[in-house]
Amino acid sequence: EDQVTQSPEALRLQEGESSSLNCSYTVSGLRGLFWYRQDPGKGPEFLFTLYSAGEEKEKERLKATLTKKESFLHITAPKPEDSATYLCAVRVSSNTGKLIFGQGTTLQVKP
Amino acid sequence: DVKVTQSSRYLVKRTGEKVFLECVQDMDHENMFWYRQDPGLGLRLIYFSYDVKMKEKGDIPEGYSVSREKKERFSLILESASTNQTSMYLCASSPAYRLSGNTIYFGEGSWLTVV
Numbered sequence: 001e002d003q004v005t006q007s008p009e010a011l012r013l014q015e016g017e018s019s020s021l022n023c024s025y026t027v028s029g030l031r032g033l034f035w036y037r038q039d040p041g042k043g044p045e046f047l048f049t050l051y052s053a054g055e056e057k058e059k060e061r062l063k064a065t066l067t068k069k070e071s072f073l074h075i076t077a078p079k080p081e082d083s084a085t086y087l088c089a090v091r092v093s094s095n096t097g098k099l100i101f102g103q104g105t106t107l108q109v110k111p
Numbered sequence: 112d113v114k115v116t117q118s119s120r121y122l123v124k125r126t127g128e129k130v131f132l133e134c135v136q137d138m139d140h141e142n143m144f145w146y147r148q149d150p151g152l153g154l155r156l157i158y159f160s161y162d163v164k165m166k167e168k169g170d171i172p173e174g175y176s177v178s179r180e181k182k183e184r185f186s187l188i189l190e191s192a193s194t195n196q197t198s199m200y201l202c203a204s205s206p207a208y209r210l211s212g213n214t215i216y217f218g219e220g221s222w223l224t225v226v
Contacts, residue, residue, distance in 0.1 A: 044217045045217075049213065
């Protein structure tokens with residue numbers, strides 16, 4: 001069964017304290033791994049797509065990496081405005097684009 | 112920028128009412144989706160459509176139906192709303208599968224409360 005697991009469920013950081021969020025997956029055929037940011041009461045906002053092991057993408061303080069079994073979202077010197085829930089999702093079907101989501105990691109960055 | 116617009120942000124409906132949630136995308140995407148999001152359960156796929164008039168059931172289709180008469184518009188219908196359908200509903204769209212550029216974009220969500 002295709003599955004996506006994110007850890008930790010919640011993470012509290014001090015401003016400037018770098019850390020990483022993990023997304024591990026077991027799927028029959030990966031057609032893309034997506035990272036989203038979701039603020040309370042809003043829809044998920046697209047951050048990155050990764051397609052193959054070894055691929056990396058960066059945006060401001062965020063960097064996403066991908067291996068054959070997991071992806072990491074590295075947050076460097078976070079700021080309070082980085083506080084949000086970060087969702088990982090995998091696309092397993094090339095026909096439909098259906099996504100399987102992890103449960104998310106809720107990040108709180110304190111000043 | 113891709114825009115997925117959900118017509119209603121907040122709705123309160125009575126048990127047994129028929130409810131329509133509307134979604135429009137402006138990027139000529141082939142695929143459109145409806146998810147619901149609940150605390151502790153994450154995002155779950157209700158229905159998706161990969162072309163006009165085409166639809167397929169997702170993981171939790173019971174109690175819902177959909178309509179896609181035009182490429183840009185995808186409607187979710189609750190035939191007879193029940194309290195266990197109180198949730199946040201998210202519409203999304205994406206292009207048809209390619210080797211790259213398959214990003215799925217979400218709308219802002221519709222909060223539905225059934226009383």
